[in-house]
Amino acid sequence: MWLPWRVAMERALYGENGFYLRERPSGHFRTSVVASPVFAEALLRELLAVDDALGRPPSVDLVDIGAGDGALAAGITAAAPPHLRARLRVTAVDLAPRPARLPEEIAWAATPPESIHGLVIANEWLDNVPVDVAEQTPDGPRLVTVDPSTGEERLGQAPEAADLAWLECWWPMRAAGERAEIGRPRDEAWASVAVRLARGRAIAVDYAHRADGRPPYGTLTGYRDGATVAPVPDGSCDITAHVALDACAAAGERTGAVTTALTTQREALRALGVTGARPPADHARTDPRGYLHALARASQEGELIDPHGLGGFGWLVQTRP
């Protein structure tokens, strides 16, 4: 059975007994959420800024899309100061079942609220939105099809017109053998979030590339038990591909009246006070326990802003005032 990658990925991740309906992401790879509570603390500062910009309304939303085990939503909620927490409406959105230990004050849903006033965060969601893969041939792009049981590939038909237009605009392939992941479903997924944002900010954080640096052979990858594996879409592993965040940004802008910033996690977190600065060495003598604690925190901050690791992730920030 040969399937286009988008169908194969959809079935493998979200179909009957699919990977994400069975497994929690933290068992298989290390996201910023898993790496350190510093990430949730920084996003709490972002939420406080959004709340202030909205004039501290009676109700403010925090929406975590692709929430996994809900740890980010739970971490931000737990750390929120009383004046905010009393007004906070928290929704964790995922296709997986509600995690058993999620605090009751966090709603669990398969789709985001219809109208959002506040902050939306989608950390490593878009890279798991299924995409088709195209390969350039002397006759133009063709879809790559895959045998889900082996991962073996062969070329299928030409992509549909809307996908060809997307490729030409966002990821033009020139030489035969080049490959591209067609990001149109991610653009649509992001636009479906942006359109629900009545007032506030929506942030997507992900492995990303831009038009001036697309990887010529794509980025399709599998993950299982903390290791990269061949992307065989049989439901046994995560299947992911980096995100054309600039295309998602344009799709968000088409929903109207948003301002856009595209940056790296390193820059975004530094602006939120995450610097990785080590404590002064003489604190080791005056307050050894405090020094060790500050040192551990500096190392976690360092991991989150490492330009060759999580710090190199893209941040798409769209604001509707």
Ligand SMILES: C[S@@+](CC[C@H](N)C(=O)[O-])C[C@H]1O[C@@H](n2cnc3c(N)ncnc32)[C@H](O)[C@@H]1O
């Ligand atoms: C890589 S995990 C990220 C988990 C968490 N945000 C973190 O950073 O640790 C991606 C999550 O997105 C969820 N997901 C994928 N497509 C979705 C959709 N259309 N709606 C809601 N959740 C989705 C998956 O079920 C999975 O839990």
